[in-house]
Amino acid sequence: MQKTGQSTINDVARIAGVSKKTVSRVINRSPLLNEDTRRRVEEVIAELGYIPNPQARALALRRNFLIGLVHDNPNAQTVMNVQQGMLEALHGTEFEMVVRPLDRGSATMLDDLRHFLERQRLFGVLLMPPISENDSVARLCDDIGCRYVRMGSAMLDDTDHMVASNDREAVHAAVSFLIEQGHRRIGLVAGPHGFRSARERRQGFEDALAAAGIALPRSMIADGNYTFDSGLVAAERLLDVVPRPTAIFSSNDEMAAGVIHAARQRGLDIPRDLSIVGFDDTPIAAHVWPPLTTVRWPIASMARSAALKLIAGGVEQEPAVEEPSLFLSTLIRRGSVAVPRE
Amino acid sequence: MQKTGQSTINDVARIAGVSKKTVSRVINRSPLLNEDTRRRVEEVIAELGYIPNPQARALALRRNFLIGLVHDNPNAQTVMNVQQGMLEALHGTEFEMVVRPLDRGSATMLDDLRHFLERQRLFGVLLMPPISENDSVARLCDDIGCRYVRMGSAMLDDTDHMVASNDREAVHAAVSFLIEQGHRRIGLVAGPHGFRSARERRQGFEDALAAAGIALPRSMIADGNYTFDSGLVAAERLLDVVPRPTAIFSSNDEMAAGVIHAARQRGLDIPRDLSIVGFDDTPIAAHVWPPLTTVRWPIASMARSAALKLIAGGVEQEPAVEEPSLFLSTLIRRGSVAVPRE
DNA sequence: CGCTAACCGATAAGCGTTTTCGAGAGGATC
DNA sequence: GATCCTCTCGAAAACGCTTATCGGTTAGCG
Structure with missing residues (x-):
């Protein structure tokens, strides 16, 4: 019984009889790796219950394993649905969700966002409507080099950066x-x-x-x-x-x-x-x-798909676009409609 | 015009004509510091727009600047109110909020939480009801050395770790x-x-x-x-x-x-x-x-106070308990009550 | 004048990863 | 048999901050 979360990459390397770099390659799914070596290292990792330290990774990679949810939405239920969809997508991954409400309208809005993104070096952000409709926000993300996906009621961007409803x-x-x-x-x-x-x-x-x-x-x-x-x-x-x-x-x-x-x-x-x-x-x-x-x-599904888009391909590749980008809204008939009397 | 977020502690030290250690002392509010020196350094910091890199800090301090909100609450509005209160307290500080829903009932709930806390090395967590009422959760936080404040409908802990309503x-x-x-x-x-x-x-x-x-x-x-x-x-x-x-x-x-x-x-x-x-x-x-x-x-106020409790005293001291711990609920009279007819 | 306390600097050693650079091994090629 | 190339891996240097250690300077004080 090993206490989890305590072992370091050095332990793994030592026990597996390889170098730190090799362990690192295993973790980051480097393709140039002998299959045997990979398996041996993976066994040691599993046995030790080793989990790479996110803080150290964040420092070295200059990128945090956090996905931001930035919103300026007054509707509690909508925001919660989005959070739920996001968390569903993030569950079991190395990513966590940090939420950031913004004051659309505030003159310093863009600066606030920039500071937030730069400081935290977010892996990516999910932009909720109505802030997602602001093109300068998307441009800002591009400038900083922060991945983003926008949610909205119409396609205003390519499918890599957009999830929309009809x-x-x-x-x-x-x-x-x-x-x-x-x-x-x-x-x-x-x-x-x-x-x-x-x-x-x-x-x-x-x-x-x-x-x-x-x-x-x-x-x-x-x-x-x-x-x-x-x-x-x-x-x-x-x-x-x-x-x-x-x-x-x-x-x-x-x-x-x-x-x-x-x-x-x-x-x-x-x-x-x-x-x-x-x-x-x-x-x-x-x-x-x-x-x-x-x-x-279907806002929750949209958020889930958006989050998956963000983290697709992990740290290395560009996001693979297998997630749907257009979600269909459908009419739910309940009791508030009848034939007019006259 | 300096690009923000790019300057390092070395720049500050060099320009202010002090050592890195002194800058670090200023940032971490060390008490043994001459007032003049502190001011000078602070000026340079402001001028440079220097912001200490949270990732590096997290690594060195073995503690992240994240406050977790762990909840298992079905009510969207309640959760949003809590988030709003928390964010209000965290606004302008170096802390961010990461939210983590938990499945009370799941057998692995405690393990999940432990992994979460250990991996992310959270600065502290805010426990929402009903999960806050679980004593073993509080004990877990104690064990790991993660600060926590519980929210609830009755005092079940000391005022350092509890915010309650009546x-x-x-x-x-x-x-x-x-x-x-x-x-x-x-x-x-x-x-x-x-x-x-x-x-x-x-x-x-x-x-x-x-x-x-x-x-x-x-x-x-x-x-x-x-x-x-x-x-x-x-x-x-x-x-x-x-x-x-x-x-x-x-x-x-x-x-x-x-x-x-x-x-x-x-x-x-x-x-x-x-x-x-x-x-x-x-x-x-x-x-x-x-x-x-x-x-x-007054759940939002409770959350705000709880968050302030968590981050009170910054990294160094123990939390100072100036925040109220008991919040009074009051009756709001609207239209759903009348005198009985009989 | 010597003593103590307060304040600050220089240096180095972490924190736990990733990354740069390059070396060794083992063919394939000429 | 020498050369070259590819595959696989390791040593050491970052990443940007904190901390420990030790030492030095200054001020106050009897």
Whole structure:
């Protein structure tokens, strides 16, 4: 019984009867190595329970075995889903996840990020929306020589550095579903400016109406910022319009919950008087009353794939792109949509 | 204009006209240092934008500048609040946060944690409930020589290693409030076994009833596991009892949302037919209809304080205990409580 | 003037890896 | 049989910081 984590590369080298360098080659999967030697060393490593010291490695390689998650996302559930997906990918590897919230909007944002990356010499970073949509952030990573993968609602980079969902098509399908049910006056609670996801989803909304030949008066669009409260006030504006919309598409679930709230406050029954469709499929969607028909956004899978992209090929090679880069969002039908009464 | 992060300790020493050792003394806040020297060195450091290389420091000190957040908590919002509190405390320091979910229940849980701590040589860890309630985890940290602070719903350790809330008293007060409103048949949706918070909250519930001289039939207690769905089925059991309870205290908000769901499903009006009180004050509490009267659990402040405790005194001294260790939970009155009709 | 304490420097030895450079072994080639 | 090349591996020098040791200088103090 050997105490784990205590043995050093010298021990391994001594016992295996080779040099430190050879052990190092085994660890780093160098191709120029005799098969017998490799096996012998690997046996000793296993027997000793030897684990290379990450700090020493980090110093020598000038690169830490940390993957950063940088985000500026207000939605707790989304961030947690991303973390979970990342950790799933990192589990069992030598990498750890360090998370770094950033203040988009702050003037020193880029400098903060630069300091963070340079100091910690991260192996790579995963960029969450909406910060991932900032091109200068990606450029910064390139400059510093830090790998990165961006997550987003549309492809804005090559597949080595991007993992995206098809928000526009998904919303198109969701709104088309409303139209099929017979809805003609459909309101939109849009997402905040500066969010690509907001733009894509809005575009999908407009596309669907246009495809069905339905006019879209300006009054049927209300802005929100992805929060419950903003959804509530947006819904109030929408519901004030005469004639009232019979359905509302909300660009995310949290705002949809606000819409439900607003509708209930004026005595409207959902879905009888008003149909609602959300986006994200966070837990709140299932827990609200009635359960929300929404578009499932596979953010955890996206994060998992993004993390795998980052660490693919280990330290040596360039990332191999076997991970999928496009993830499809699908409509989840629950109880918040009905045929309009009129 | 010097490129930041590139200068080494030698540069600083040379320019400041002192030795490396002295610079090191400045950085590590050694007490035996002339004030003038320190200032001069600090000026050069600032001017150069010198930042000591964390990897080299970690190697030499055999200790990383990372604070771990280890948790096994199903609630996304709670975890995010803790992360936010931690990051607030860590902001501007040399520390980063690395998060590590653990599988309580897994047989290898302790081994996993040991490997994690030994490999990464963490500076310290913050233990979230419910894993923080596991004494062997704390012992493990002690053995390895890793600082730790536990968060929980009752003091189970000295104030150097613990940050706690007063759940029992808070629930006592909340339930007493229900009693003052005139409720006599009050149901409890309890938390899962193995959670200290569940025990404390249940105890507070029982204490309040006992103090008011109200009997507590076994049928007025239903078990849940802190999830929405478990709250829903617990509520169904409670609402089947005849005569029906006029109020329900739920051990957390998510289950309270489930209770609301269940009540609505059988046509009960809240708060007219049933009053509900939750615990945590997560966003869901404000976004549910009607807005939930609940107990505010200051988990973010607790995490912030815990993190400050961890890094207090820097590398050298023992942690100075100036941070508060007990945080008070208070009742937030919203719309889910009314006077019983009968 | 001598003594003590406080402060700082020079040097070297780690910390546990990776990397540079090159050497030895064993064919293949001429 | 000499030369060259490839494959495999080792000795020693980084990586950038801390620490130990020892020694020296200065200031204060009786």
